[in-house]
Amino acid sequence: MTLHKSSADFADRCPIRDVLERLGDRWTMLVLFTLEEAGTQRFSVLKSRIPDISQRMLAQTLRRIEQDGLVQRTVYATVPPRVDYALTPLGQSFLKPMHQLLAWAAENHEQVRAARRAYQPPQAVPAL
Template sequence: MSELAEDGTSTSGGEAGVTRGGRRGDLFDPTCATRKLLDRIGTKWTSMVVKVLAAAGELRFTELRGRIPGVSQKMLSTTLQNLVADGLVARRVEHTVPPRVFYRLTPLGDSLEVPLAALREWAERHMPEVDAARADVRRAAES
């Protein structure tokens, strides 16, 4: 197992022993690929948009919003803009009056469904344990 020295370097060396200088797998470095991905997809709204579009295919903005309870128009709009900018969602506009805007996952966005489904599966299996642990801490704090 790798341990970190005071300067942030690994004391064990090897691939697992990365420094904070930006090499692979270093979550402390803002340029780390994993950290950048988590920054982009780590919101509940992003996960929900990916799930809905993976199941439904192409949807209009209003249809998408109707399938994501609790999301505001502004939050969905911002989330979609970010996903389009990241190449995970494609936006198609039909030039009608008013314009009709459709969203669908790109192949890159579609490839996110499997890891996100694994997270959902983990949550469904383990959140009762997490909730119980939180309740234990809450009860201990109250006594």
């Protein structure tokens, strides 16, 4: 008998954890916002628009968000092959609440930074 459920079991039952674990990484939002801003793009153009992402990480990120249904990958039978990436309707719908989050972050950024600077970690209470 197992007392602890695996994280995969929990993710299956918890939509917030399941979705945010995949979409809350360092690169996913940048890729999605770049596709929203620039429209359908080739891999090399995405790479140039996000200069600090490695080719490997961009490929992994695109594969994951394609698997999640947020991006559509279209391969054209040309020489050399051409591959385009575009947001799906699901990807576009995901970005709507993300714009609200970005607006909140921009509006409250200085307050958050001030709170971080002012924060004093709690002191240990001496044992009696």
